[in-house]
Amino acid sequence: MNIFDSMQVSASGLNSQRAVIGVIAENMANAHTTRTEEGGPYLRKKAILSPSPVPSSPSSPFSLLLLPSMGKEAMGVKVTDIVQDTNGVKTIYDPSHPDADETGLVSLPNVNLMEEMVSLLSASRAYEANVTAFNAAKTMALRALDIGKV
Amino acid sequence: MDDLQVKGISSPPLEKAGSEKRVAHDPVSDFKKILSQSVEEVNGLLTTADHSAQEMVAGRMDIHQAMVAIEQANVSFLLLLQVRNKMIEAYQQIMQMPI
Numbered sequence: 001m002n003i004f005d006s007m008q009v010s011a012s013g014l015n016s017q018r019a020v021i022g023v024i025a026e027n028m029a030n031a032h033t034t035r036t037e038e039g040g041p042y043l044r045k046k047a048i049l050s051p052s053p054v055p056s057s058p059s060s061p062f063s064l065l066l067l068p069s070m071g072k073e074a075m076g077v078k079v080t081d082i083v084q085d086t087n088g089v090k091t092i093y094d095p096s097h098p099d100a101d102e103t104g105l106v107s108l109p110n111v112n113l114m115e116e117m118v119s120l121l122s123a124s125r126a127y128e129a130n131v132t133a134f135n136a137a138k139t140m141a142l143r144a145l146d147i148g149k150v
Numbered sequence: 151m152d153d154l155q156v157k158g159i160s161s162p163p164l165e166k167a168g169s170e171k172r173v174a175h176d177p178v179s180d181f182k183k184i185l186s187q188s189v190e191e192v193n194g195l196l197t198t199a200d201h202s203a204q205e206m207v208a209g210r211m212d213i214h215q216a217m218v219a220i221e222q223a224n225v226s227f228l229l230l231l232q233v234r235n236k237m238i239e240a241y242q243q244i245m246q247m248p249i
Contacts, residue, residue: 015214138221
């Protein structure tokens with residue numbers, strides 16, 4: 001793994017955390033949405049991350065085959081799926097609500113703002129951590145260029 | 151007596167008389183090739199960084215992606231600059247050689 005590969009790994013982490021923050025923002029914005037196109041209230045979304053190889057600099061067809069099978073490929077991260085959480089839909093009694101059913105119950109989204117804030121904080125810190133790792137890789141490269149300087 | 155030999159330096163294979171295969175390995179053209187190749191690579195990275203800055207301003211790319219591209223171009227350009235400085239240094243040392 002050369003220095004640019006580790007930069008690419010950090011970049012994939014930044015991308016993924018951006019996507020995670022986007023999903024959290026969507027959850028927060030829809031915390032009171034009672035009507036969706038599929039019907040029913042808005043359901044909380046969750047981004048699923050999984051490791052994925054990052055584009056490496058020596059991209060000859062042979063090294064593309066060889067490096068993964070030797071387990072020497074730089075693994076980044078990507079958002080593989082965005083799943084909906086169907087648990088915890090709250091119902092309240094409000095017959096005057098336009099979205100109330102015939103018994104007068106309204107289904108509210110299963111978004112907990114406190115939980116979302118904690119996830120947001122964690123994603124934001126993870127983004128910062130990726131920036132720090134990137135800067136460390138860059139500083140190492142620049143220090144390596146200082147070798148031999150008097 | 152084997153342990154008295156310097157390891158890593160293998161004795162060159164005996165050349166057959168009249169063999170003309172030595173032309174293939176020319177260190178000067180090798181270095182020239184490597185250097186021009188890496189200049190091309192750095193130039194490509196700089197073009198990518200330039201392009202990604204435009205994409206970022208146009209709103210088609212995230213800030214961090216543009217920053218990563220720019221930093222990669224920056225580091226590789228500094229590396230190329232170091233190689234160039236070393237070459238100039240070597241050239242000047244040779245030029246200052248007393249005749």
